[in-house]
Amino acid sequence: xxxxxxxxxxxxxxxxxxxxxxxxxxxxxxxxxxxxxxxxxxxxxxxxxxxxxxxxxxxxxxxxxxxxxxxxxxxxxxxxxxxxxxxxxxxxxxxxxxxxxxxxxxxxxxxxxxxxxxxxxxxxxxxxxxxxxxxxxxxxxxxxxxxxxxxxxxxxxxxxxxxxxxxxxxxxxxxxxxxxxxxxxxxxxxxxxxxxxxxxxxxxxxxxxxxxxxxxxxxxxxxxxxxxxxxxxxxxxxxxxxxxxxxxxxxxxxxxxxxxxxxxxxx
Amino acid sequence: xxxxxxxxxxxxxxxxxxxxxxxxxxxxxxxxxxxxxxxxxxxxxxxxxxxxxxxxxxxxxxxxxxxxxxxxxxxxxxxxxxxxxxxxxxxxxxxxxxxxxxxxxxxxxxxxxxxxxxxxxxxxxxxxxxxxxxxxxxxxxxxxxxxxxxxxxxxxxxxxxxxxxxxxxxxxxxxxxxxxxxxxxxxxxxxxxxxxxxxxxxxxxxxxxxxxxxxxxxxxxxxxxxxxxxxxxxxxxxxxxxxxxxxxxxxxxxxxxxxxx
Amino acid sequence: xxxxxxxxxxxxxxxxxxxxxxxxxxxxxxxxxxxxxxxxxxxxxxxxxxxxxxxxxxxxxxxxxxxxxxxxxxxxxxxxxxxxxxxxxxxxxxxxxxxxxxxxxxxxxxxxxxxxxxxxxxxxxxxxxxxxxxxxxxxxxxxxxxxxxxxxxxxxxxxxxxxxxxxxxxxxxxxxxxxxxxxxxxxxxxxxxxxxxxxxxxxxxxxxxxxxxxxxxxxxxxxxxxxxxxxxxxxxxxxxxxxxxxxxxxxxxxxxxxxxxxxxxxxxxxxxxxxxxxxxxxxxxxxxxxxxxxxxxxxxxxxxxxxxxxxxxxxxxxxxxxxxxxxx
Numbered sequence: 001x002x003x004x005x006x007x008x009x010x011x012x013x014x015x016x017x018x019x020x021x022x023x024x025x026x027x028x029x030x031x032x033x034x035x036x037x038x039x040x041x042x043x044x045x046x047x048x049x050x051x052x053x054x055x056x057x058x059x060x061x062x063x064x065x066x067x068x069x070x071x072x073x074x075x076x077x078x079x080x081x082x083x084x085x086x087x088x089x090x091x092x093x094x095x096x097x098x099x100x101x102x103x104x105x106x107x108x109x110x111x112x113x114x115x116x117x118x119x120x121x122x123x124x125x126x127x128x129x130x131x132x133x134x135x136x137x138x139x140x141x142x143x144x145x146x147x148x149x150x151x152x153x154x155x156x157x158x159x160x161x162x163x164x165x166x167x168x169x170x171x172x173x174x175x176x177x178x179x180x181x182x183x184x185x186x187x188x189x190x191x192x193x194x195x196x197x198x199x200x201x202x203x204x205x206x207x208x209x210x211x212x213x214x215x216x217x218x219x220x221x222x223x224x225x226x227x228x229x230x231x232x233x234x235x236x237x238x239x240x241x242x243x244x245x246x247x248x249x250x251x252x253x254x255x256x257x258x259x260x261x262x263x264x265x266x267x
Numbered sequence: 268x269x270x271x272x273x274x275x276x277x278x279x280x281x282x283x284x285x286x287x288x289x290x291x292x293x294x295x296x297x298x299x300x301x302x303x304x305x306x307x308x309x310x311x312x313x314x315x316x317x318x319x320x321x322x323x324x325x326x327x328x329x330x331x332x333x334x335x336x337x338x339x340x341x342x343x344x345x346x347x348x349x350x351x352x353x354x355x356x357x358x359x360x361x362x363x364x365x366x367x368x369x370x371x372x373x374x375x376x377x378x379x380x381x382x383x384x385x386x387x388x389x390x391x392x393x394x395x396x397x398x399x400x401x402x403x404x405x406x407x408x409x410x411x412x413x414x415x416x417x418x419x420x421x422x423x424x425x426x427x428x429x430x431x432x433x434x435x436x437x438x439x440x441x442x443x444x445x446x447x448x449x450x451x452x453x454x455x456x457x458x459x460x461x462x463x464x465x466x467x468x469x470x471x472x473x474x475x476x477x478x479x480x481x482x483x484x485x486x487x488x489x490x491x492x493x494x495x496x497x498x499x500x501x502x503x504x505x506x507x508x509x510x511x512x513x514x515x516x517x518x519x520x521x522x523x524x525x526x527x528x
Numbered sequence: 529x530x531x532x533x534x535x536x537x538x539x540x541x542x543x544x545x546x547x548x549x550x551x552x553x554x555x556x557x558x559x560x561x562x563x564x565x566x567x568x569x570x571x572x573x574x575x576x577x578x579x580x581x582x583x584x585x586x587x588x589x590x591x592x593x594x595x596x597x598x599x600x601x602x603x604x605x606x607x608x609x610x611x612x613x614x615x616x617x618x619x620x621x622x623x624x625x626x627x628x629x630x631x632x633x634x635x636x637x638x639x640x641x642x643x644x645x646x647x648x649x650x651x652x653x654x655x656x657x658x659x660x661x662x663x664x665x666x667x668x669x670x671x672x673x674x675x676x677x678x679x680x681x682x683x684x685x686x687x688x689x690x691x692x693x694x695x696x697x698x699x700x701x702x703x704x705x706x707x708x709x710x711x712x713x714x715x716x717x718x719x720x721x722x723x724x725x726x727x728x729x730x731x732x733x734x735x736x737x738x739x740x741x742x743x744x745x746x747x748x749x750x751x752x753x754x755x756x757x758x759x760x761x762x763x764x765x766x767x768x769x770x771x772x773x774x775x776x777x778x779x780x781x782x783x784x785x786x787x788x789x790x791x792x793x794x795x796x797x798x799x800x801x802x803x804x805x806x807x808x809x810x811x812x813x814x815x816x817x818x819x820x821x822x823x824x825x826x827x828x829x830x831x832x833x834x835x836x837x838x839x840x841x842x843x844x845x846x847x848x849x850x851x852x853x854x855x856x
Binding site: 029047 | 290293294297298301304305308309312313315316317319320321442445446448449451452453455456458459463464465467468
């Protein structure tokens with residue numbers, strides 16, 4: 001156990017050192033990423049103004065808050081893509097990591113986690129700039145802040161699991177970009193990325209409960225931006241943990257089968 | 268004109284190449300379908316809450332989406348592939364091959380690549396546009412048709428010039444690919460008419476990154492919003508961009524050739 | 529002494545779908561897929577004792593890398609028995625992985641942007657090496673390869689040879705008992721190749737590790753390996769002393785001389801290997817060498833006549849050219 005903690009800390013430290021050398025590249029990526037939420041924000045603020053100040057309970061200020069927090073949550077849930085899995089297998093990187101006496105997934109989780117530390121630090125000035133332009137209506141309580149901190153890391157883990165599952169499909173076939181695109185489209189709609197889920201029709205909200213998407217996206221945002229009572233905050237964390245656990249179990253199962261296939265066919 | 272003949276040759280080769288990769292057609296169809304579905308879902312969501320957005324009705328916004336899709340297809344078919352290849356060649360130093368051919372270098376680097384299957388986007392956009400126009404009981408008059416096609420052409424030219432300017436900075440800077448990625452993200456703003464954006468953003472999207480000219484203005488032509496003033500302004504800006512882009516290109520080229528090792 | 533690597537009738541077969549050109553074949557392929565069996569490794573057996581340094585020779589596609597991958601646990605054998613250090617490699621037991629290392633010439637493990645020292649620390653964390661022991665081993669290797677200043681520089685600023693040195697150090701920090709080296713000197717200049725070879729030899733001497741080395745460079749094999757195993761068409765062609773290999777397969781000697789008129793027909797003496805200015809090199813069957821040299825000296829006015837053993841490269845060439853049919 002101690003060995004794993006040591007590994008995570010060492011790997012995270014390395015990831016921080018590596019990424020810290022590329023602040024410009026990281027910033028370009030983040031700036032490119034904010035085009036999307038800014039567009040959503042502007043459109044919905046226009047709708048709110050049109051409808052007399054608010055729509056679905058959200059004022060322009062609330063939309064600004066939602067979409068600015070969105071940028072942090074989005075940065076937190078960028079993980080190794082399924083396309084990356086395909087590349088990794090083909091290039092032989094996977095073979096080399098299989099030689100280590102540690103599950104390759106630990107490496108993914110640790111490295112991206114370290115990267116996230118850099119991302120959070122770089123995000124702060126960006127958030128400040130966005131707040132100056134769009135004047136968000138954001139008054140989080142201390143409890144909300146603390147829960148949010150956990151919620152974004154849990155969100156990171158949930159998405160790591162779900163995208164690893166998706167990525168491991170490439171062990172069997174490489175003609176899967178269609179599958180990935182459909183997945184991302186579903187995620188866009190059902191996660192709270194496109195709009196706050198409360199603005200979606202009832203039936204969509206009900207469907208969203210069955211998927212992990214909102215727990216990696218909408219829920220953390222709502223923790224900070226919404227006004228959830230304390231018990232809802234904690235139940236939410238619990239559901240996130242449940243999804244992580246479920247994800248770990250499924251990933252392990254798929255991995256065992258995938259590796260057997262990889263070892264039979266070769267990389 | 269050897270230039271035009273050259274362009275056609277490249278087009279022909281590009282199309283023949285693409286035929287080899289028929290799988291790409293199916294992937295493209297899926298991507299267009301998903302983009303369309305998401306766009307329609309977004310549009311419907313907005314109009315489930317309101318009947319008017321910045322003075323535009325639902326059918327009018329559908330028309331905007333149609334133009335957006337058409338223009339996106341044009342960019343990804345003809346403009347972006349050429350610029351990306353140019354970026355790479357400048358970075359790798361292999362631009363020399365293009366420079367030694369007996370044709371204008373700017374023309375050459377702008378027409379070499381053509382992604383045939385992006386036509387799916389153009390076709391889809393046209394279909395969406397027609398649906399929107401029938402919903403609007405659109406009157407086919409000379410000004411709206413002429414206005415639309417000319418605005419579309421000018422918009423495409425301006426986007427091309429913008430891309431060329433950005434790509435040409437690769438002669439001096441290294442991080443150009445990321446700027447290009449930025450543009451791709453910003454283009455998404457064209458899905459909605461720029462009128463709804465706050466002033467500062469509107470100016471940026473009109474004069475800095477000519478998204479407005481690519482999408483909003485052609486849509487304005489079709490929905491009876493295009494004034495002669497705006498049209499002339501677009502014409503002036505197009506000419507300006509063309510001249511500006513070419514001069515940046517020539518300067519960069521001089522810089523590049525002078526510093527060949 | 530129990531062998532540290534023990535292979536018996538090891539085989540790896542792949543089922544490859546047969547694809548023929550043409551429309552009819554494609555249509556047929558829709559209904560019935562025919563498969564062809566490719567025997568990458570076809571029943572090889574050998575035992576390796578602890579501390580041996582064994583060279584693995586064979587042309588591309590011979591089955592060497594496949595065998596190496598099976599030994600390191602990356603591939604499951606189709607049939608046969610395989611035991612390394614008493615483990616079944618395919619099970620990829622963590623204790624097993626801790627005792628071996630695989631170095632493949634063109635695959636990097638080190639972080640590109642950071643000094644090698646940082647990557648070494650990560651290796652320490654991965655393998656759970658106690659800190660003091662780690663520091664000692666690390667400093668010992670840095671000393672041996674003279675890397676003191678280089679370990680502080682980001683890996684991307686190092687030359688290919690320097691990077692390879694770092695990769696090898698990183699791969700050995702956990703003091704593995706078995707080294708699988710796949711083309712470790714690929715693409716390096718001669719000096720660098722020598723450094724790496726002597727490092728591997730030194731490691732083997734100090735720690736008694738077993739080394740299995742594949743290489744295209746005969747110099748690697750000559751310098752490091754007393755024993756060579758030759759694999760071709762997935763089968764074992766030879767297993768023994770390098771000297772014995774040369775003895776067994778070299779049927780020719782090389783005869784070189786200077787002559788005023790190099791443009792004549794030498795076919796009665798032997799096959800012409802090269803004519804460089806006034807210098808001619810012939811290939812002569814071993815048993816005819818003395819006869820040929822005598823005739824050359826008496827028939828022609830030759831200078832500086834030399835007789836050499838066939839270069840090992842050529843011996844191996846001729847070993848590889850043994851046809852598949854000839855082996856069945």
